[in-house]
Amino acid sequence: MEGAAGPGGPGVPGLPGLPGVPGALAILLLLVVLVLLLTAALRRAAPRGALAAPTDGPRANGHARQGESRKAKPAARARREKQQQQHNFTHQLLVATLKGHSSPVTCLDFSSNGKYLASCSEDRTVRLWSTRDLVGREHRCLRANVGLDHAELVRLSPDSRAFIVWLSNAETIRVYKMTKKDDGSFTFTASSDFPKKHKAPVINIGIAETGKFIMTASSDTTILIWSPKGEVLASINTNQMNNAYATVSPCGRFVASCGFTPDVKVWEVCFGKNGEFREVTRAFELKGHTAGVLSFAFSNDSRRMATVSKDGTWKFWDTDVEYKKQQEPYLLLTARCTVAEPHLIALSPDGRAAAVAGGADIAVYNTRRGEEEERLRGAHGPRVARLAFDTSGRYLVSCGDRALRVFHNATGHRAVVEEMEAMLRKATSKATRERLEQQVCGARKALAAIYGRKKEKSKSSSSTAREPNGFPADTSANSSLLLEFQDENSNQSSLSDVYQLKVDSSPNSSPSPQQSESMSPAHTSDFRTDDSQPPTLGQETLEEPSLPSSEVADEPPTLTKEEPVPLETQVTEEEEDSSAPPLKRFCADQNSVCHTASES
Secondary structure, eight states, rough: OOOOTTTTTTTTTOTTTBBBOOOHHHHHHHHHHHHHHHHHHHHHHTTTTTOOSSSSSSTTTTTHHHHHHHHHHHHHHHHHHHSSSSOOOOOTEEEEEEEESSSOOEEEEEEETSEEEEEEETEEEEEEEEEGGGSSSSOEEEEEOOOOSOOOOOOOESSSSSSEEETTTTSSSEEEEEEEEEEEEEEEEEEEOOOOOOOOEEEEEEEOOOSSSEEEEEESSEEEEEOOOOOEEEEEEESSEEEEEEEEEHHHHHEEESSSSEEEEEEEEEEEEEEEEEEEEEEEEEOOSSSSSEEEEETTTSEEEEEEEEEEEEEEEEOOOOGGGGGEEEEEEEEESSSEEEEEEEEEETTEEEEEEEOOOOOOOOTTTTOEEEEEEEEEESSSEEEEOTTTTSEEEEEEEEEEEEOOHHHHHHHHHHHHHHHHOOOOOOOHHHHHHHHHHHEEEEEEEEHTOOOOOOHHHOOOOBOOSBOOOOOHHHHHHSOOOOOTTTTEEEESSSOEEEEETTTTTTHHHHHHHHHOOGGGGGGGTTTTTTTTTTTTHHHHHHHHGGGOSOOOOOEEOOOOOOHHHHHHHHHHTTOOOOOOGGOOOOHHHHHHHHHH
């Protein structure tokens, strides 16, 4: 029994089911099989655990997350649609909301004659609106495509037959001319771009009302004066640390800027008798703020200016001074801004109302007392981008989202009533009293129409036949459209291959050297547009006279201003229509205005 050997060999017990295999070897094989099974199990579990954890590898940005990408696309699309959703706004003073742009509107500008409103947007288009459609139900416009770029700034030429834009990507000025085709529609043709000269982003551009120069201002301290041909005439260093805003005065003689320093600097761009550029000289400064000036604005005759500053105040100035004799502008009013973070200011053409934008809100003030009379809360979605009064002073227009909003200038109407009634109490002439009463009556009727007692709109205005481009189809209406300004007494010099500059060199319109040197902003108010310009506040003529079709010129656009009307002619016209004194002659001394009216 002792010598008996098991199946596994002598002295080693065998394993059942493994005949002839030693027990130790069998155990080793069993362990190897277990290790292999465990390894396989771990490999199968790794893609669900450890290998799926990293999110910054190539597969996390690619095929491994296609399902998540599909889910994220609708969410991103919904966010974009929410951002682009039209901002809804209602207000008692809201006249119209001009819709048409598919992206935020970046800039707006009125034509010199007040008939057209230009707007540009990030949707790569520039749109031209007719101001006579503002009170209507339909607001059609002409559209110009900018191409693969978009315009950040736009300015209409003085004759309304061309406009310039500042391109965002190309960082240059491009000129577009507007021509009328045989079928009555309009086309927009781009000319060559201006050369690149600025080293910092451009914050504003402008065209002089005389058509003699173009201004561009960048965010550093540089202002460039260009000829209409695209040549740099002068470079101005503002010495203000940086430029916050700059513009050309409505009279076309001055360029002004503001920035980090608490002042506004004004220069005069001087030209010779024959229209040749001479120099840029310092005119005057507006000093009084305690912090940097954010924005400023001129009245239509450049006799008044308004400024808004980081110090939380806005100021109203009398710039009717003889700066050649070192006379400084007068501060008329200082008022506290009632909107948070003010950044824009606009002044009505007659200087009676000022609008300040802060964030998405707009406050409208009376410039005689500095009191807020209207508040437009949330006028635009994120922020008000631009703010301007039309040339008649009856409307205030703003942009900031995808729409332009037009508001009644009720503050201006109330200012007319207040001022004319004060003058009426001092007037002694019967003719003067009649004219003042007519102007007060017109302003009161306008206020009554604005605040709920509106008369029914004329059916003819809503049923007027229109062309596909949105403008009236009859020839009399077409005559008051884009191609209507001619200056027969001016010389023409080549501007580029597509448009010319008209420089007024007639003896009647060119001042003598003595007059040019001593001329102050007060004397520039005699420059007026044609008789078809919309009425100013107090002259509530709703229909605008149209020119005969024979006066429409289908010629290339020109950068020019219409022939100035002599002062004697203006006085005669005012007597014939027996209307109130022109609102441009606004000044602090009311008695002087009464004397002028009574003597006329």
